[in-house]
Every structure is written in C-alpha cells, then in structure tokens.
Amino acid sequence: MALMSGRIRLxxxxxxxxxxxxxxxxxxxxxxxxxxxxxxxxxFTQMEGxxxxxxIQGLFWSPAKNRLLVTDTGNNRLLFFxxxxxxxxxxxxxxxxxxxxxxxxxxxxxxxxxxxxxxAQGIISYNPETGERRGVLADGFPDASxxxxxxxxxxxxxxxxxxxxxxQRIYIFDGNLTYKLHINSPEPRFTGFSAVAVAKDGNIIxxxxxxxxxxxxxxxxxxxxxxxxxxxxxxxxxxPVDIAVDGQGRIYVLxxxxxxxxxxxxxxxxxxxxxxxxxxxxxxxxxxxxxxxxDYRLFIVDADNNRLQAFVPAGRxxx
Amino acid sequence: MKWRDVNNMRVKFAILPLLAFxxxxxxxxxxxVKPSADTCYSCHSQLKKQFAQKTIHDxxxxxxxxxxxxxxxxxxxxxLKDEINKVCYSCHKGLAQELGRGHVHSVLLHDKCTRxxxxxxxxxxNLLAKEANSLxxxxxxxxxxxxxxxxxxxxxxxxxxxxxxxPHVSREEGLVRKKINRLxxxxxxxxxxxxxxxxxxxxxxxxxxxxxxxxxxNKKGVFNPIAHQSFVDQKCEACHDTIVAxxxxxxKLTGRTLCFDCHGNKKDMLxxxxxxxxxxxxxxxxxxxxxxQDKGLIWKKEKWLCISCHADTDRRxxxxxxxxxxxxxxxxxxxxxxxxxxxxxxxxxxxxxGDGVDICVSCHKREHSVSHPLREKSIDPRTNQxxxxxxxxxxxxxxxxxxxxxxxxxxxxxxxxxRD
Numbered sequence: 001m002a003l004m005s006g007r008i009r010l011x012x013x014x015x016x017x018x019x020x021x022x023x024x025x026x027x028x029x030x031x032x033x034x035x036x037x038x039x040x041x042x043x044f045t046q047m048e049g050x051x052x053x054x055x056i057q058g059l060f061w062s063p064a065k066n067r068l069l070v071t072d073t074g075n076n077r078l079l080f081f082x083x084x085x086x087x088x089x090x091x092x093x094x095x096x097x098x099x100x101x102x103x104x105x106x107x108x109x110x111x112x113x114x115x116x117x118x119x120a121q122g123i124i125s126y127n128p129e130t131g132e133r134r135g136v137l138a139d140g141f142p143d144a145s146x147x148x149x150x151x152x153x154x155x156x157x158x159x160x161x162x163x164x165x166x167x168q169r170i171y172i173f174d175g176n177l178t179y180k181l182h183i184n185s186p187e188p189r190f191t192g193f194s195a196v197a198v199a200k201d202g203n204i205i206x207x208x209x210x211x212x213x214x215x216x217x218x219x220x221x222x223x224x225x226x227x228x229x230x231x232x233x234x235x236x237x238x239x240p241v242d243i244a245v246d247g248q249g250r251i252y253v254l255x256x257x258x259x260x261x262x263x264x265x266x267x268x269x270x271x272x273x274x275x276x277x278x279x280x281x282x283x284x285x286x287x288x289x290x291x292x293x294x295d296y297r298l299f300i301v302d303a304d305n306n307r308l309q310a311f312v313p314a315g316r317x318x319x
Numbered sequence: 320m321k322w323r324d325v326n327n328m329r330v331k332f333a334i335l336p337l338l339a340f341x342x343x344x345x346x347x348x349x350x351x352v353k354p355s356a357d358t359c360y361s362c363h364s365q366l367k368k369q370f371a372q373k374t375i376h377d378x379x380x381x382x383x384x385x386x387x388x389x390x391x392x393x394x395x396x397x398x399l400k401d402e403i404n405k406v407c408y409s410c411h412k413g414l415a416q417e418l419g420r421g422h423v424h425s426v427l428l429h430d431k432c433t434r435x436x437x438x439x440x441x442x443x444x445n446l447l448a449k450e451a452n453s454l455x456x457x458x459x460x461x462x463x464x465x466x467x468x469x470x471x472x473x474x475x476x477x478x479x480x481x482x483x484x485x486p487h488v489s490r491e492e493g494l495v496r497k498k499i500n501r502l503x504x505x506x507x508x509x510x511x512x513x514x515x516x517x518x519x520x521x522x523x524x525x526x527x528x529x530x531x532x533x534x535x536x537n538k539k540g541v542f543n544p545i546a547h548q549s550f551v552d553q554k555c556e557a558c559h560d561t562i563v564a565x566x567x568x569x570x571k572l573t574g575r576t577l578c579f580d581c582h583g584n585k586k587d588m589l590x591x592x593x594x595x596x597x598x599x600x601x602x603x604x605x606x607x608x609x610x611x612q613d614k615g616l617i618w619k620k621e622k623w624l625c626i627s628c629h630a631d632t633d634r635r636x637x638x639x640x641x642x643x644x645x646x647x648x649x650x651x652x653x654x655x656x657x658x659x660x661x662x663x664x665x666x667x668x669x670x671x672x673g674d675g676v677d678i679c680v681s682c683h684k685r686e687h688s689v690s691h692p693l694r695e696k697s698i699d700p701r702t703n704q705x706x707x708x709x710x711x712x713x714x715x716x717x718x719x720x721x722x723x724x725x726x727x728x729x730x731x732x733x734x735x736x737x738r739d
Contacts, residue, residue: 045703055592055668073592101592119590146574146600148589166600192596210628230631238631257631279701279734286669303668304709305702 037263038274038298038311040282045307047090050079056301056308057103058116059291063156064109067091068291068299070308071105071115078105078113081308088310094128106154108175114160116149123149123162125177141171141179155198163206168192170206172221183221197245199266205251207243212236214243214251214268227268228253235270237262246292254290254300259283261290261300274298279305356382359390372440378410379439386410387438407432414487421490426458435486451486452478462534471535473506483533493533503527513555513562520565529618530610546610558608574600588664595663595670605662622654625662635716642718649682651714659714675707683708700735 046052054074061068067082078094100119107113113126114136125136148166155161158175170183170193183193183204194209203224204217212230217223229236239257246252249266252274259277264270275284285304292298298311360367370379378386387406388398399406404427408415418427426434435454436446443450449457456463456478465471466478474482483502484494495502500523509519511530527533530550531541538544549557556562558577560569570577579586588594596604605624606616617624626633640646650658659678660670672678676694680687690708691697697706704710711731712722725731 055666057592101590103592118592118594121589145576148600165596239629257635279699288668306704307702 037272037314039314041297041310041312042088043281043302043307043309045305047081050090050093051075053079053306053308055306056289056303058105058152059289059299059301059308060104060106060152060154061291061293061299062107063294065107065111066294068293069105069107069113071102073101073103073118076101078102078115094126096126096131096133098133099124104150104152106152106160108154108158109156110158114152114154114177116152116162122147123152136177141182151193151195153196153198155202156200159198161196161198161204163193163196165192165194170196170204170217170221172204181221183217186215186223186226194240195242197243197251199245199249200247201249203249205243205245207240207253209240212238212240214253214264216266225268228262228264235262235264235268241288242290244290244292244298246296247294252290252292252298254287256286256288256303259285259287261287261298274311275300282309282311284309356384359384366439370440373442374444374446375440376438376446403431403433403438407438417488421488422492422494423488424486424494427487452480455480455484465532465535468535469537470539470541472533472541475534493528499526499528499533500524503533513553513559516562516564518562521568529607532612543610543612545612545614545616547608547616550609575602578602578606585663591664592666593664593668593670620654621656625654625656632715639713639716639718639722643720643722646722648714648722675709679708679712 044053053070053072055072056070057073058071059068060071065082067080070079070081072079076095076099078099080091080094081088082091083089084091094113098120099115100117102115103118105113105115111128113128115124115126116122117124120135123136124133126133146166147164149162150165151163153161159180160173160175160177162171162173164171168185168190172180172182174180183206189211191208191210193206195207197205199205202219204219204221206215206217207213208215210230212228213226214228215223216225227235228240230238230240232238237253237255237258239255240253241256242254244252244254250271251264251266251268253262253264255262259275261274262270263272263274275282275287277283277285279285284300284302286302287300288303289301290299296313300309300311302309378384384390387400389400390398393399395402401409432438433448435448437448438446441447445451447454456466465475483496485496486494489495491498493499497505509517509522511518511522528543530543532543536542536544538546549555558570560571562568572580602608605618607618608616611617613620619627636651646652649655656662658681659672661672662670665671667674673681674694676687691706691711693707694705698704699706699710711724713724714722717724719726719731721727723731725734
C-alpha cells in the first residue's frame with residue numbers, strides 16, 4: 001500500500017510539474033529580458049592621457065556641453081569625458097592647486113564648475129577660463145550651523161540642488177547661486193537625504209539611504225510621492241547609495257550591496273534590474289555612483305574594481 | 320458539468336470506484352493501525368523508567384510515541400518525523416506564530432528546542448532540562464559573572480531571570496517582558512537626581528539601561544561600568560543648562576558642536592572622503608553621552624550597534640558562515656567591526672583602516688610572508704587593478720572555504736590564470 005501511495009504521489013507531482021513548467025519558462029523569459037536592458041559600452045580605470053582613476057566620488061552629465069564630469073577624488077581633480085570619433089574618450093582634466101578632496105561636482109551651461117570639497121568643508125565655484133576660485137553659499141539660507149554638503153545636482157535651468165546631510169535638507173539655488181528654498185525632513189522618522197536628481201519635468205527625486213525610501217518632490221519642495229524601502233523583495237534595495245533619473249522620468253536606484261541597479265518607473269513600479277556582482281567588465285563590486293546621460297546612456301562607478309563603466313540601452317547596442 | 324447532471328449510471332459506477340481508490344491510497348497510511356507505546360517499550364524498556372518523572376510531555380504520557388517518531392524509517396536522527404523544532408511547532412502552533420512578531424531567543428532561531436527542554440519528561444516544570452534560572456546562566460556566562468558584582472539588583476541576586484525576561488519571544492529588545500522603563504518602575508520609582516532636583520519628570524519614558532546595568536554593577540547606583548567623566552563626577556552642568564524641575568532638559572551647545580567642544584581632536588574626521596552617516600549633526604546616534612556597558616560609550620555591543628543599520632551585511636555574513644560551515648576570522652566571529660573599519664571616517668573605501676592588505680596582515684603575519692604576490696606586483700587581469708587580500712577573500716559574503724569568493728580546487732586560480 002505504501003508503494004502504491006508513493007506511486008500516486010509521484011504521478012501527482014509529475015502532473016503538477018507539467019502544468020506549471022510553461023509558467024516557469026514564461027517567467028524566466030520575462031525576467032531574462034528585464035535583467036539585461038543595457039549593454040556595456042566601455043569600462044576603464046585609465047585612458048590615454050589621464051592616468052589612473054582613484055576613488056571617484058561624483059558623476060555629472062552636462063547636457064549643455066554633452067560631456068561627463070567625473071570627480072576623481074583620490075587624485076584631487078575633475079575629468080571630462082565625451083564622444084569623439086564615435087568612441088567614448090577622455091577629453092580634458094581640470095585641476096587647481098587649492099582643490100582639496102572634491103567629492104561632487106556639476107558644470108553649468110555657462111561653463112562654471114561648482115564643487116563640494118571635503119578638504120574645504122564647503123562649496124567652491126571655479127571659472128575654468130579665468131581660473132577664479134571662490135567659496136559660495138556662505139550665507140543666505142537659514143540655520144546652517146551644521147551645513148554639511150555631500151551631493152550636488154543641476155537642472156536644465158542651472159538651478160543648483162545641494163544635499164546637506166548635517167541639517168537633513170536639500171537647498172535649491174538659482175542660476176546666480178542665490179538661495180531660493182529648501183526641502184526639509186518629509187516625516188518624523190526621516191534619517192536624512194543621501195542623493196538627489198532632477199527630472200526633466202522639474203520634479204526633485206531624493207534618496208533617504210538609511211531607510212531606502214525614494215521621495216519625489218515638486219518644484220516647490222512638496223512631497224508628491226514616495227516609494228521603495230530597504231529589503232529583499234522586488235523593487236526594494238538592500239543598501240542604496242545613489243539615484244539617477246532619465247528623460248522619461250525612470251528612476252535608477254543603485255544598490256551597492258546587491259551590486260546592481262534597480263530600475264523603477266516614475267511611480268515607483270519595478271521595471272527591472274541592471275548588472276550583477278563580478279569582476280569582469282560589465283559587472284560590479286560595490287558600485288557607488290550612477291548618472292544617466294541625456295541619450296539614456298548609463299554611467300556607473302564600480303568602486304571596488306576602481307573603474308568607470310558606461311552602458312547603452314540594449315536596443316541601441318544592437319544597432 | 321455537475322454530478323447530478325451525470326445521468327448515465329454506467330459513468331457513475333465507473334467514477335465511484337476510482338474516487339474510492341484515490342481516497343484509499345491517500346488516506347491509507349493515516350488509517351493504518353498504529354502500534355501502542357507498549358510495542359516501543361518492549362525493546363526500549365529503560366525509557367519507560369526514565370520517563371517516570373515529575374513533568375511528562377503529554378504525548379509521552381498518552382503513549383503516543385508516533386506523534387513525534389516514525390517507527391520504521393526517517394531522515395532525521397532519533398527517527399524523528401521532521402527536524403526537531405518543526406516537530407515541536409506542529410503542536411505548539413501558538414509559539415510558531417509568535418516567532419515572527421518580535422525579538423526571538425537566538426536558540427530558537429539557530430538551535431534546537433531540546434537545548435532547553437527535555438522532549439519526554441523532566442524533574443523541572445515546563446519540561447526544562449534544568450531548573451529555569453541556572454539553565455539561562457549556563458549559556459549567558461557574561462551575565463553569570465555579574466553575580467559577583469557588589470551591587471546586584473534583587474531579582475538578579477535571587478536568579479529570577481524569568482521575572483523580567485520572556486524565554487522565547489518578546490516585543491521588546493533583550494526579551495524583557497515589557498518596556499524597560501515600565502519594568503523597572505514596577506518595582507521602584509525613579510531615584511535619579513541632579514543637585515537635589517529629582518529627574519523623574521524627564522526620565523518617565525527613558526530607557527533605564529541607557530545608564531544603569533539591568534543586572535549588577537560594581538558602581539553604587541548600578542551604573543554601567545563605562546561612564547562619561549562629567550557624569551561620574553555628577554557635573555551635569557558641564558553639558559546641560561541648569562536643570563530646573565519640570566522644565567525640558569537642554570544642552571549648552573547643540574549636536575556635535577557640544578562634543579567637539581571637548582573632543583576637538585575628532586574634528587579632523589570631517590575632512591576625510593568618507594564620513595560615517597554623512598557627517599550627521601549628532602554623535603549620539605552611536606554614542607551614549609552618560610554611561611554605557613561598552614568601551615567608547617556606545618549604545619550597545621559594537622556588532623549589534625553596526626547591525627542596527629547594516630542588517631543586510633549581517634544576513635549575508637550568516638549565510639556565508641553557514642555555507643563555509645564556520646569561519647576563523649576573529650574580527651568577524653567576535654563582531655569587532657572596528658578592527659577593519661573606521662567607525663567615524665576614512666579615506667579608504669568601505670571605511671577600511673588600511674588597504675585590502677594592511678588590515679589582514681595586522682593579524683595574518685605568517686600567511687602574508689608566504690602569500691601570492693600582492694599590490695602592484697600582481698595585477699588582476701579582470702580589472703587591471705593591483706591584487707589585495709580582498710581580491711580573493713570576501714569577509715562578509717564569500718561562500719567558499721577560507722572566505723574565498725571561488726572554490727580554490729576548481730575556479731579560484733583560473734579566474735586570472737587562464738591558458739591562452
């Protein structure tokens with residue numbers, strides 16, 4: 001009897017497996033497509049004429065100049081990269097004797113470079129043509145006793161967004177670097193902003209890394225949406241460190257400990273994952289910074305492998 | 320089509336025996352005649368004597384050996400029907416449901432119920448293997464040592480662990496029965512004073528263990544052993560404005576500026592590339608400004624303090640240790656995160672105190688003398704980066720022996736040393 005019941009159970013298991021196998025295949029195919037929406041364009045730790053990268057802390061795509069600004073913190077310099085003769089290349093270097101541990105930088109449409117320097121514990125503006133260096137944002141905004149700028153972002157009107165982790169705020173300055181407004185803690189349990197990005201429609205996307213929450217603010221700094229959290233489920237992140245937003249409003253959350261990017265639509269719905277843990281090109285070990293270009297190219301600082309990698313949407317790679 | 324619509328009697332007669340056959344095959348085992356406990360005792364006669372104790376497990380008393388054991392064959396030791404904890408939870412369903420609702424005794428998560436309970440019979444209540452309180456102190460040796468301290472609190476002196484703690488699950492940290500302030504105030508009021516002013520108004524909802532040891536201390540007032548000097552000297556005014564009854568407590572300076580006022584040498588950390596918690600304005604996220612049980616006046620043991628934010632690292636580490644069947648790295652085993660990572664600030668990624676060689680060599684001097692060439696002497700062809708110990712060894716996540724990312728017998732070397 002035991003043998004008979006065993007056979008029947010086996011038969012039932014086979015029947016169940018047969019009925020669910022097509023579902024598994026369909027899901028697998030679906031995930032496979034969502035896993036690789038981007039293809040590696042280039043990955044490098046050095047290029048001709050620039051020496052080796054050392055601890056990149058910031059990335060900024062300048063839509064006005066159509067080039068990537070890289071904060072090469074360990075070498076106390078800023079680097080520009082762009083497309084030349086159909087290839088992604090090193091373009092130029094910007095250095096100043098007084099530059100001390102730059103950790104985040106942006107370039108305005110007029111060519112001014114604004115940098116957070118950890119050594120100077122403040123924000124510095126550089127005019128690359130005249131070499132003029134001046135401290136900015138010394139006053140004009142309220143209660144800045146713990147001002148601790150960590151990240152910068154810029155919108156297409158040259159409005160500057162500054163993450164101040166000391167006061168758990170985001171300050172917004174106009175193109176003349178005049179204080180406009182600031183965004184405060186959105187809720188009581190808030191632990192501070194870690195990264196900021198600005199969408200094409202002017203919405204401000206900010207990351208609260210400690211709880212993994214992505215906030216969407218309107219231009220006036222009012223919360224209009226919030227989603228995601230730290231966790232292991234789809235759409236959640238285990239150790240988010242940076243965010244970026246593309247021209248369609250899709251949000252890229254960089255999950256350093258899971259060594260991948262979580263892609264969300266503008267409403268926070270999970271769209272897919274990009275990348276995986278590894279040492280070979282196209283993979284990451286503790287990725288640290290992310291930026292999206294206006295042509296949807298993705299730049300990722302692969303921190304533990306000390307390299308910068310550029311990815312293009314898979315469709316474009318095939319063309 | 321419904322059953323009543325099946326008019327053809329022949330079809331009904333064909334289906335009914337088939338249904339009966341299915342029911343017979345699926346329930347046959349359950350309906351099979353089970354032998355009584357006497358059948359078991361006919362061989363295991365000594366067990367019957369052992370089970371004649373003060374407290375007897377219900378199925379044992381009723382002679383239902385097969386409630387837990389399979390008489391013929393099993394995949395588990397002792398012919399158990401399933402893993403021991405699952406066997407227990409199959410009846411003790413309430414406890415199983417509670418496990419997901421709060422802080423759980425680590426024995427339940429990582430060990431067996433039988434670590435504390437005898438599954439058959441015991442001379443102690445609740446089938447405990449020993450008298451309840453000595454059972455606790457058998458494992459909690461650190462707490463046991465505190466019995467020798469000069470100022471034990473009365474329930475601890477009398478070893479009444481369960482008067483404050485839950486044995487299995489609690490909503491409160493430390494498995495205490497209720498919020499710590501209420502638990503303490505159940506027995507005594509708030510005695511804390513500053514220059515004669517009772518602080519009861521400010522401490523009603525405070526966690527008493529922030530300053531006091533919940534078991535015993537060598538300091539009068541059962542204070543934690545590591546204390547801020549101003550606190551020891553009762554110089555509250557060193558940091559606080561004059562304390563007035565029923566007025567909110569305020570500090571002379573705010574946030575980290577108050578700490579830097581004395582600890583000025585710590586300001587340097589703000590000039591490093593990586594500053595923990597992004598240069599948060601307060602030091603009290605990690606540090607207790609009054610008295611702590613741990614060096615550096617941190618709120619809780621180093622490992623637990625770090626895990627409170629870095630829970631995902633802890634989870635990966637546990638999975639890694641399980642796969643490797645144990646590890647030898649003492650920094651990880653003992654939860655000494657600060658052995659490798661600077662808790663405040665660093666110029667190295669991941670807050671490393673040195674590069675991926677320096678930190679390891681601080682313990683592994685011998686291994687370093689015979690190791691694979693490192694740093695610039697050996698460039699990793701996968702990344703064009705110098706090789707460090709951490710190139711092959713992953714401290715928190717690697718799943719192969721010796722904390723290697725890849726199996727050293729199959730994949731490790733050929734990751735880089737490929738035949739052209």
